[in-house]
Amino acid sequence: MTNKEKESKNNKSSISVFFDEVSRSSWLVPILAIFSGLLVGGLIVMFTTDEMYILIGDGQIFEGLSLGFRAMVDSFVALFTGSFGSPTKIIAALQSGDDLLIRRAFNPFLESFVASTPYIFAGLAVALGFKTGLFNIGAEGQLFMGAIFSVWVGFAVKGLPAIIHIPLALLAGALGGAIWGFIPGWLKAKTGAHEVINTIMMNYVAFRLSEYLLRGPLMRPETFTPVSPMILESAELPRFFESPIRFHLGFFIALFVAWLVYWFMFKTKWGFDLRTVGANPRAAKYAGMNIVRSTILAMVLSGALAGLAGANEVLGVNHNLALAFSSGYGFDAIALALLGKSHPFGVVLSAILFGFLRNGAIRMQIVGIPVDIITIIQAMVIIFIAAPAIVRSIYRLKEPKESDEQTFVTSWGAN
Amino acid sequence: MTTTLRKKIDYVSPSRQRWMGGIQMALALGIWAIFSRSLETGTFTTFVMTPGGSEFELPNWIFSTLPTLNTFAMIAFAFGAYQFIKGFGKRTNLILSIVVGLFVFSFLSWATAEKSINLAGLLKGTMVRAVPIALGAFAAMINERAGIVNIAIEGKMLAGALVSVLIGSLTNLWIGLIAAIIVGGLLAWVHGILSIKYKTDQIISSTVILIFATGLTSFVSARFLQKYQHLNSSGIFHSFPIPILSEIPFFGPILFDHNIFVYAMYFFLFFLYFALFQTRWGLRLRSVGEHPKAADTLGIDVNKTRYMAVILSGMMGGFAGAYFTLGSVGRFDEVMTAGRGFIGLAAMIFGNWSPFGSFGAGLLFGFADSLASKLAILGVNISSEFLLMTPYIATMIVLAGVVGRGQMPAASGQPYEKE
Numbered sequence: 001m002t003n004k005e006k007e008s009k010n011n012k013s014s015i016s017v018f019f020d021e022v023s024r025s026s027w028l029v030p031i032l033a034i035f036s037g038l039l040v041g042g043l044i045v046m047f048t049t050d051e052m053y054i055l056i057g058d059g060q061i062f063e064g065l066s067l068g069f070r071a072m073v074d075s076f077v078a079l080f081t082g083s084f085g086s087p088t089k090i091i092a093a094l095q096s097g098d099d100l101l102i103r104r105a106f107n108p109f110l111e112s113f114v115a116s117t118p119y120i121f122a123g124l125a126v127a128l129g130f131k132t133g134l135f136n137i138g139a140e141g142q143l144f145m146g147a148i149f150s151v152w153v154g155f156a157v158k159g160l161p162a163i164i165h166i167p168l169a170l171l172a173g174a175l176g177g178a179i180w181g182f183i184p185g186w187l188k189a190k191t192g193a194h195e196v197i198n199t200i201m202m203n204y205v206a207f208r209l210s211e212y213l214l215r216g217p218l219m220r221p222e223t224f225t226p227v228s229p230m231i232l233e234s235a236e237l238p239r240f241f242e243s244p245i246r247f248h249l250g251f252f253i254a255l256f257v258a259w260l261v262y263w264f265m266f267k268t269k270w271g272f273d274l275r276t277v278g279a280n281p282r283a284a285k286y287a288g289m290n291i292v293r294s295t296i297l298a299m300v301l302s303g304a305l306a307g308l309a310g311a312n313e314v315l316g317v318n319h320n321l322a323l324a325f326s327s328g329y330g331f332d333a334i335a336l337a338l339l340g341k342s343h344p345f346g347v348v349l350s351a352i353l354f355g356f357l358r359n360g361a362i363r364m365q366i367v368g369i370p371v372d373i374i375t376i377i378q379a380m381v382i383i384f385i386a387a388p389a390i391v392r393s394i395y396r397l398k399e400p401k402e403s404d405e406q407t408f409v410t411s412w413g414a415n
Numbered sequence: 416m417t418t419t420l421r422k423k424i425d426y427v428s429p430s431r432q433r434w435m436g437g438i439q440m441a442l443a444l445g446i447w448a449i450f451s452r453s454l455e456t457g458t459f460t461t462f463v464m465t466p467g468g469s470e471f472e473l474p475n476w477i478f479s480t481l482p483t484l485n486t487f488a489m490i491a492f493a494f495g496a497y498q499f500i501k502g503f504g505k506r507t508n509l510i511l512s513i514v515v516g517l518f519v520f521s522f523l524s525w526a527t528a529e530k531s532i533n534l535a536g537l538l539k540g541t542m543v544r545a546v547p548i549a550l551g552a553f554a555a556m557i558n559e560r561a562g563i564v565n566i567a568i569e570g571k572m573l574a575g576a577l578v579s580v581l582i583g584s585l586t587n588l589w590i591g592l593i594a595a596i597i598v599g600g601l602l603a604w605v606h607g608i609l610s611i612k613y614k615t616d617q618i619i620s621s622t623v624i625l626i627f628a629t630g631l632t633s634f635v636s637a638r639f640l641q642k643y644q645h646l647n648s649s650g651i652f653h654s655f656p657i658p659i660l661s662e663i664p665f666f667g668p669i670l671f672d673h674n675i676f677v678y679a680m681y682f683f684l685f686f687l688y689f690a691l692f693q694t695r696w697g698l699r700l701r702s703v704g705e706h707p708k709a710a711d712t713l714g715i716d717v718n719k720t721r722y723m724a725v726i727l728s729g730m731m732g733g734f735a736g737a738y739f740t741l742g743s744v745g746r747f748d749e750v751m752t753a754g755r756g757f758i759g760l761a762a763m764i765f766g767n768w769s770p771f772g773s774f775g776a777g778l779l780f781g782f783a784d785s786l787a788s789k790l791a792i793l794g795v796n797i798s799s800e801f802l803l804m805t806p807y808i809a810t811m812i813v814l815a816g817v818v819g820r821g822q823m824p825a826a827s828g829q830p831y832e833k834e
Binding site: 044048050135137187191192193194196197198200201202204205208209211212215216331334335338368369370371372373374375376378379380382383386387389390 | 566609613615616618619620622623625626627629630631633634635637638639642754757760761764798800801803804807808810811814815816
């Protein structure tokens, strides 16, 4: 590499170089990464089956291994039926013609989309940051703030028709997230303080704040548990089917927002500015783009998207706010933004995949596999995505042209 | 050899000097307006000077609250005014910390007016709660000084906590402790491979390690530890007083009547200071973090040094994780570290990437933690959540350069490629 090339690479922002590299690899890498992640997850299930070791200890090595293998197959079957629904149940329900049975049979499939919805919003939040060269690790905190704001509008603003109340509550959620994104964005733009540390810190401030609010001002009056009041019916996102199906309008709003993000990032001047700042801040500066504005705007939008994820959960699924209600959507969002190559449509696809995994994992718990297996699978997927060289060497893929594994991270503080 | 690659920050800009003066005067006014004015004359504050269970009894410290607070307010205001007009130069941050200390002490006296609080117990609790934070900060520091960014300390702590309790239950505490150190090192080795060999973005690679460790420890805990309870009861390292030292009045029992984790924290504090700043090994490690190309030119193997630093840091993280089980409750619970690894990272930044700074920040954050647990007892109308937020907010303020720009290793986060 000549010095000149090297220099131009140094000028690029950290994450975008990394992204160039990830995106240049073919779509085969994500697919193989998912496959490898599932395989590793299956092997972990197999090798943590305690009965297997008892049998092997007794000298029945083959029986032991086949038992472990069966545990792995069982867990995959549970994952499948948990996320898609069991085919036999669906057929039986259709034959019986009973409404409730049919709804129950199709519920797992639709519930997977319910689980995908916050993933879409949170994934878009992280992806938009990545495209602008920012690493928003604070989606979780922004999600909490969004949930707090929207639940407040949901129960405290009374007497509005649904057509006004729902958008208002959603916007409040976006606002809450946007404020939580604005602070690290502003600090980054004005002082150079690294957004990764600041968003982590903001996460914990948001957790503590939600604890305080749920034990104090937002606590449901007649109870002593840290839960907010139920939101009014006029703020609930409409559901399409009767109980137990929770599939609600939020999924389509998420798809629309994904399209909106696509349009904004790829079809408008502002989006072009953001992407240029992400790809090469120095070039963007010489082209007369306002880097301070772009950085703040990107963090505000990213926060707003994450806030929508929280609002969606509150308005569409839970209808109230409890402590620690999110269980890690914000961190999973990093994985799926990487998996979706930070493109809005890629994010939607990975979010649906993650939603199916998350929903299927609940069924896996019945066969004794803790739901945390999903977290492990996700970590493996990111490893394979983030270091494509590993996948390429396992599956003997060809190196992409002008391959360059060099990546740069700017550091915590000022430049 | 005391060569340092980092420049000292002596210069204080006029605007910063004014800001500092303003902040200090505001704190002084705060002592007067919030604390003094809400008190009546003739109230007394009682500090118990003997931690619970200690043999060396000291008389309680009782003083009249209002005059003390007013004196503090005046001292703080005088400092602030001098700072605003003339400035303390390079002692700016020292004076700031004194004023903040006065403010915290005033708060404590005010909250305890007409009541009593066990000050010695509070400080002793501070030392204990500082352990994971300070050790986490040390782990992060070893990494970053060699130019590797690491936000996965939390993950290494979780792994260390789980493995130490598993192995500790099966064998004994010491082997459990060693297992925790080894597993921390192993996780760090994977982090090193991703960051150094595959040159993955270091934030992403450490996020992966964090997610993986969180998932795996929760998975193992849910799959095995509920079913086999006997694997989840290792017992703990009991505290033992150090002879002579623990007999020092007041400070003795606070500092020298603990279990091995607190003593290890003292040891690593001095050891790291010596190793990083007084030895050739430390100079090399720091040079790799500051200017890898120059280090390479001088014949230092950059990647090897970085691998070593990453693995050592992971071992420190695993050790810190063992504190949660072997040093505290003797059993593992899912996600029991509760963000202490991240506070450790914050403490390292707050402490300006130095051992004593990190330790000081660890004590400060440990104090906030310890105080938060006592607030409810005092019946103060301030939610402990806000106190628990202070480490995070303080770190953001430091990072923004309000109280002086930190001096981070220049090449932190950048992979090195030999040409």
